[in-house]
Amino acid sequence: MDRFLVQFRFSPDSLTWLVVRDGSVLSRHCRKRDAVRIAAGHARRHAPSTLVIERMDGTEQARRRYGRPVE
Numbered sequence: 001m002d003r004f005l006v007q008f009r010f011s012p013d014s015l016t017w018l019v020v021r022d023g024s025v026l027s028r029h030c031r032k033r034d035a036v037r038i039a040a041g042h043a044r045r046h047a048p049s050t051l052v053i054e055r056m057d058g059t060e061q062a063r064r065r066y067g068r069p070v071e
Contacts, residue, residue, distance in 0.1 A: 006019060014030070017032045043064070047066040051063070
């Protein structure tokens with residue numbers, strides 16, 4: 001099952017929300033809502049999958065599951 005993350009990162013030049021899959025950054029966004037929208041689209045296309053949305057402090061805010069696991 002694929003796992004997608006929306007994580008906050010501080011870099012010297014900006015505050016960035018990352019969409020991450022298996023440790024690889026898929027995209028960067030200035031606004032969290034844009035990152036969540038893009039990550040949800042990836043998760044839907046790769047169902048069954050899980051989307052974990054984090055707060056700025058790295059704690060889990062929400063977890064969404066897409067599709068059904070194959071039995």
